[in-house]
Amino acid sequence: MSLMLFLKFLFLYSLFFSTFTCFPLVQPKCHQDESHALLQFKEGFVIRKFASHNSLSYPKISSWNSTINCCSWDGIRCDQNTNHVVSIDLSSSMLYGKIHANNSLFRLVHLRVLDLADNDFKYSRIPSRIGELSQIKYLNLSRTKLFGEIPPQVSKLSNLLSLDLGNNFAEPISGGETGLLQLELSSLRSIIQNLTKLEILYLSYVTISSTLPNTLSNLTSLKVLSLYNCELYGEFPVGIFHLPKLRYLDLRDNQNLKGRLPEFQPNALTQIGLDSTSFYGTIPASIGKVGSLKVLSISNCNFFGPIPSSLGNLTQLTFIKLGYNKFRGDPSASLTNLTELSYLCLGFNEFTMKEISWIGKVSSITYLDLSEVNIGSDIPLSFANLIHLQYLRAENSNLRGEIPSWIMNLTDLAYLNLEHNSLHGEIPKSFFRLENLESISLSTNFLHGKLEFDMFLKFKKLIFLNLSFNKLSLLGGKSSSNVTDSRIHVLQLASCNLVEIPTFIRDLSDLGCIILSNNSITSLPSWLWRKTSLQSLTVSHGSLTGEISLSICNLKSLMHLDLSFNNLSGNVPSCLGNFSHSLEILMLKGNKLSGLIPQTYMTQNSLQMIDLSNNNLQGQLPRALVNCRRLEFFDVSHNNIKDLFPFWLGTIPELKVLALRGNEFHGPIKCPRIGNMTCSFSKLHIIDLSFNKFSGSLPLEMIQSWKSMKASNTSQLQYEQWRLFFRTQQKGQSWTETNTYSFTMSNKGLVMVYERLQEFYKMIAIDISSNQISGEIPRAIGELKGLVLLNLSNNILTGNIPSSLGKLSNLEALDLSFNNLSGKIPQQLTHLTFLEFLNVSFNNLSGPIPQNQQFSTFQDNSFEGNQGLCGDQLSKKCIDDHAGLSFSPPSASDSYHDDSESLFEFDWKEWHWESLSAHNLNTKPDQIIFLNCYPPLDSTTEIPLLTVLRASPTNSKRHT
Numbered sequence: 001m002s003l004m005l006f007l008k009f010l011f012l013y014s015l016f017f018s019t020f021t022c023f024p025l026v027q028p029k030c031h032q033d034e035s036h037a038l039l040q041f042k043e044g045f046v047i048r049k050f051a052s053h054n055s056l057s058y059p060k061i062s063s064w065n066s067t068i069n070c071c072s073w074d075g076i077r078c079d080q081n082t083n084h085v086v087s088i089d090l091s092s093s094m095l096y097g098k099i100h101a102n103n104s105l106f107r108l109v110h111l112r113v114l115d116l117a118d119n120d121f122k123y124s125r126i127p128s129r130i131g132e133l134s135q136i137k138y139l140n141l142s143r144t145k146l147f148g149e150i151p152p153q154v155s156k157l158s159n160l161l162s163l164d165l166g167n168n169f170a171e172p173i174s175g176g177e178t179g180l181l182q183l184e185l186s187s188l189r190s191i192i193q194n195l196t197k198l199e200i201l202y203l204s205y206v207t208i209s210s211t212l213p214n215t216l217s218n219l220t221s222l223k224v225l226s227l228y229n230c231e232l233y234g235e236f237p238v239g240i241f242h243l244p245k246l247r248y249l250d251l252r253d254n255q256n257l258k259g260r261l262p263e264f265q266p267n268a269l270t271q272i273g274l275d276s277t278s279f280y281g282t283i284p285a286s287i288g289k290v291g292s293l294k295v296l297s298i299s300n301c302n303f304f305g306p307i308p309s310s311l312g313n314l315t316q317l318t319f320i321k322l323g324y325n326k327f328r329g330d331p332s333a334s335l336t337n338l339t340e341l342s343y344l345c346l347g348f349n350e351f352t353m354k355e356i357s358w359i360g361k362v363s364s365i366t367y368l369d370l371s372e373v374n375i376g377s378d379i380p381l382s383f384a385n386l387i388h389l390q391y392l393r394a395e396n397s398n399l400r401g402e403i404p405s406w407i408m409n410l411t412d413l414a415y416l417n418l419e420h421n422s423l424h425g426e427i428p429k430s431f432f433r434l435e436n437l438e439s440i441s442l443s444t445n446f447l448h449g450k451l452e453f454d455m456f457l458k459f460k461k462l463i464f465l466n467l468s469f470n471k472l473s474l475l476g477g478k479s480s481s482n483v484t485d486s487r488i489h490v491l492q493l494a495s496c497n498l499v500e501i502p503t504f505i506r507d508l509s510d511l512g513c514i515i516l517s518n519n520s521i522t523s524l525p526s527w528l529w530r531k532t533s534l535q536s537l538t539v540s541h542g543s544l545t546g547e548i549s550l551s552i553c554n555l556k557s558l559m560h561l562d563l564s565f566n567n568l569s570g571n572v573p574s575c576l577g578n579f580s581h582s583l584e585i586l587m588l589k590g591n592k593l594s595g596l597i598p599q600t601y602m603t604q605n606s607l608q609m610i611d612l613s614n615n616n617l618q619g620q621l622p623r624a625l626v627n628c629r630r631l632e633f634f635d636v637s638h639n640n641i642k643d644l645f646p647f648w649l650g651t652i653p654e655l656k657v658l659a660l661r662g663n664e665f666h667g668p669i670k671c672p673r674i675g676n677m678t679c680s681f682s683k684l685h686i687i688d689l690s691f692n693k694f695s696g697s698l699p700l701e702m703i704q705s706w707k708s709m710k711a712s713n714t715s716q717l718q719y720e721q722w723r724l725f726f727r728t729q730q731k732g733q734s735w736t737e738t739n740t741y742s743f744t745m746s747n748k749g750l751v752m753v754y755e756r757l758q759e760f761y762k763m764i765a766i767d768i769s770s771n772q773i774s775g776e777i778p779r780a781i782g783e784l785k786g787l788v789l790l791n792l793s794n795n796i797l798t799g800n801i802p803s804s805l806g807k808l809s810n811l812e813a814l815d816l817s818f819n820n821l822s823g824k825i826p827q828q829l830t831h832l833t834f835l836e837f838l839n840v841s842f843n844n845l846s847g848p849i850p851q852n853q854q855f856s857t858f859q860d861n862s863f864e865g866n867q868g869l870c871g872d873q874l875s876k877k878c879i880d881d882h883a884g885l886s887f888s889p890p891s892a893s894d895s896y897h898d899d900s901e902s903l904f905e906f907d908w909k910e911w912h913w914e915s916l917s918a919h920n921l922n923t924k925p926d927q928i929i930f931l932n933c934y935p936p937l938d939s940t941t942e943i944p945l946l947t948v949l950r951a952s953p954t955n956s957k958r959h960t
Contacts, residue, residue: 650679
């Protein structure tokens with residue numbers, strides 16, 4: 001991204017200075033009315049350093065003075081012939097204030113250049129009077145915190161060559177930036193139609209939320225098009241790739257924008273950015289014709305297949321980013337000739353590279369990502385030639401051997417990630433000569449030996465250190481004099497044979513994150529509660545005993561707390577719900593904690609996850625949890641909580657996981673109407689109420705309100721906050737950590753642990769098993785088309801299995817066992833092609849088991865305990881006389897009638913007997929047709945000799 005931004009600005013400025021002739025040394029005399037308008041503009045702003053982000057910014061308007069010719073003012077240029085102000089460049093001028101509709105700038109009607117970029121206009125709207133600047137050719141309002149609709153009057157600026165309204169976004173609190181400007185499709189169409197001279201169009205972060213008009217391909221003068229993060233969708237007009245002068249195309253971060261790379265002809269393209277879109281297909285071999293291409297950035301899309309050898313023809317390529325796709329094969333032959341590369345990202349594909357030594361010959365590389373590329377060899381010696389390498393990532397790449405001693409040659413190396421490989425041996429002493437290292441991750445290898453922490457203090461720039469899950473033994477070191485100078489912000493020492501928290505941690509003044517899980521630490525030292533810089537503390541899967549100190553609530557900056565799976569006892573500190581606006585993740589599961597759940601939660605708190613499962617907590621759920629408006633995940637399973645169904649949790653707008661399993665909840669599952677309160681649970685993904693004492697019927701109205709369970713759109717199902725739970729700025733460095741939700745539930749007859757639940761965002765599940773639920777199964781469950789798991793077993797449900805369950809096309813597991821269900825197994829269940837687990841045992845079901853390829857995979861224990869069932873899976877076979885007239889099962893196109901069976905399925909009770917005389921039949925007795933009956937007629941059924949069966953379905957069709 002940094003490279004692309006650099007190239008963008010380089011291109012803009014070269015274009016600007018090549019288009020305009022230099023202004024003369026002798027300044028023309030400024031018009032008085034224009035001087036007055038500029039001074040009036042100046043009065044509307046104050047100077048604030050934070051208003052501009054450019055490190056070279058300075059307040060240009062400070063030098064403006066009415067006694068001096070305005071044509072000589074900083075940022076102002078006048079026409080030599082007319083003396084009119086024609087150019088205003090106040091970019092990065094620390095301006096802070098609002099732009100009002102009657103701003104005096106709009107009196108400068110001779111303007112050809114207006115550049116106000118990188119200032120702070122306090123969420124002003126772009127005035128509609130912008131359309132009065134009819135002569136303007138260059139308009140730049142980027143990064144100015146403008147807000148609202150882009151006025152349609154912009155389309156009146158028919159002389160525009162360059163329009164930049166991009167990068168107006170709110171400062172991120174957590175997660176990504178949010179665009180402030182919106183552009184209606186009608187206005188976009190007008191801009192395309194009227195601004196036919198456009199060469200540069202920057203609309204990054206402008207919310208367009210529509211498809212792109214095909215007419216965009218008519219802007220034949222276009223050289224730069226940036227539509228980064230505009231919420232575009234639909235199919236991208238392929239003609240844009242063929243614009244004759246287009247050099248720079250940036251469509252990144254439009255997740256729903258689809259398209260394919262075209263068959264290329266020789267053109268002017270130098271940069272293509274499609275990252276995080278839904279572009280798909282292969283890279284065409286014709287890409288080798290785009291000889292000017294320098295940047296190819298197409299990561300996190302849906303591309304697949306091999307890399308064409310013609311890519312090797314693009315010898316000007318300096319930047320290749322192909323990560324997070326499904327490319328396969330060995331790309332070496334396609335890339336070997338690209339000797340100018342500085343950035344190469346192949347990670348997270350399906351590549352296999354038997355030989356990577358060729359990379360060492362590309363000495364210009366500064367960024368190299370080979371993550372999840374199947375290498376299966378040692379780090380090649382040729383990598384010692386990569387003397388400019390700053391970033392090396394090769395996690396989970398099947399690297400073998402030792403960390404080579406020649407690594408000391410990579411003196412510029414700042415980021416090193418070799419985790420999840422098969423590296424062994426000791427960390428060589430030469431490794432500690434890499435003084436520029438800022439981030440080191442060597443976790444999950446087979447490294448061994450004793451290490452003194454003092455060795456890592458040699459890295460004066462080190463911020464991130466991860467040595468977890470090796471066979472290392474970490475020693476505290478002899479000296480702490482250098483510890484206070486350390487910049488380490490993230491320290492991960494999981495499974496490092498620790499029996500106590502090392503004392504050197506006490507002196508790490510910048511420490512924000514400690515991960516010490518999977519050690520044998522028995523207690524938390526008192527000095528830990530004085531480290532007020534801490535934002536993340538993980539000491540899980542250990543040997544902690546005793547109570548959680550009340551002093552933990554001194555950590556006001558804490559965002560993530562995980563003390564799960566220890567032997568902690570006593571109460572949960574009551575302050576944990578009310579001590580900080582920052583806390584997002586609270587994980588205390590798998591301990592021996594008792595007493596009440598904290599009762600108070602401050603308004604506007606940040607809690608996203610609360611997991612208190614597998615403890616001995618008692619009492620009721622605190623009603624103050626409704627203050628947790630960002631809560632996504634709430635799990636109190638396997639405690640001793642006695643309460644009614646917490647319907648009021650349904651008012652939390654982001655709640656996706658609710659787990660109350662294995663407690664003493666009782667009463668009906670319902671949502672009583674209290675004033676205007678609605679408990680819709682509209683974003684619920686998973687609800688687990690199993691092993692409680694709930695009674696009454698299944699809640700029809702509540703089920704109908706579970707909107708996310710009906711969703712098929714991926715963007716509606718994803719956990720909005722899962723990728724990033726906090727970002728912090730440490731002396732110019734940003735650091736990101738991802739939190740993952742761990743969840744346990746029964747699925748397909750097994751207890752399964754989902755360690756990274758967010759990756760299973762399509763896991764939609766209902767488990768209300770082992771309660772006392774009665775009544776019938778609501779047909780409305782069939783509308784929850786996202787359901788993957790449905791478990792209603794071990795209740796006292798009655799009635800038929802609703803045929804509407806056949807609509808649950810994503811269903812993988814259905815358990816209705818141990819109830820009092822009756823009637824047939826609906827034929828519609830044969831439509832569930834993903835169904836892997838079915839259990840309807842121990843009910844009162846009857847009739848034949850539906851037969852198809854899917855049902856043939858289910859064993860007899862799926863149907864046992866139903867005396868009326870027959871079928872191939874059971875010892876009781878169905879009588880089937882194929883000599884007679886047989887009726888076919890329903891097809892997928894058959895309509896779903898409430899709970900009635902298909903047209904061709906007849907229950908014995910619905911048949912009507914009519915005795916007819918032989919002459920009425922007009923046939924001989926031996927010509928009477930016998931029907932294939934379900935259920936079969938048994939031997940005790942008496943049928944008169946001259947009798948015909950006439951089936952009378954409930955619809956208008958009749959078959960005799």
